[in-house]
Amino acid sequence: MKLNPEKLFNILIKQFGDQNWWPIDFEYHKKNNSDPRFEIMAGVLLTQNTSWLNVEKSLLKLKIANLLDIKKILKIKIEDLQDEIRASGYFKQKAKRLTNLSLHIQEKYNGNLDVFFNRNLHTIRNELLSINGIGQETADSILLYAGNLPVFVVDKYTKRICERLAICEKISYEKIQNYFEHELSKKYSKDELSKVYNEFHALIVLFAKNHCRKKPICKTCIIKKNCKFKIHHDNKL
């Protein structure tokens, strides 16, 4: 059986169930009367090439300092912001990137995320891409998880899994994204797509962390019969 995006999605969701991303503490934002979407945007930036465990440390420090807010990010000194996010690495770059994003939304939309997200998807995407420090994956993760907009996110894991499971070749970000969105939009209605893309990417991350690592753990992998990756380290098959 040759895998395609829809089959992979069905296999993963049957095995692991709904993930209900983005991982976030909504209670904090209720108590604090703050916008959870900004925590998601900050988390997306901080997790660039960085383990989520380290990002959680930074997010916790930002909460304790009461800094998960566009205006407050813009108010404090950049050195102090760097200190708060040191645990998630590249802290000088990422402090600048958090500032770049905050400044953009503050200046163009008076910090109003409703106004920012309530526009054409591609308009927002191009705008995000124009901000230094935001590339395609970061932009799409913000659109999908903070904006609840229907975009399929392609990351390192998606590419790795696509190659190993022979779903598609080693091709560009856009081509993988177009392929997945094209296939899935044939099977799901417009209203379902945001949820499907949301769950799918979360499941890909989970599967890649648990099994399809750089050095894979194949013994307990549920899809190994479709895998063309040669080095099954712990595989007694």
Next chain:
DNA sequence: GTCCAGGGCCGTT
């Protein structure tokens, strides 16, 4: 000690 993690920018070829 080594490897790796939910990328992106910038300069060179």
Next chain:
DNA sequence: AACGGCCATGGA
């Protein structure tokens, strides 16, 4: 267009 160096911390 494609590639390499760089950015940095902390867990396995």
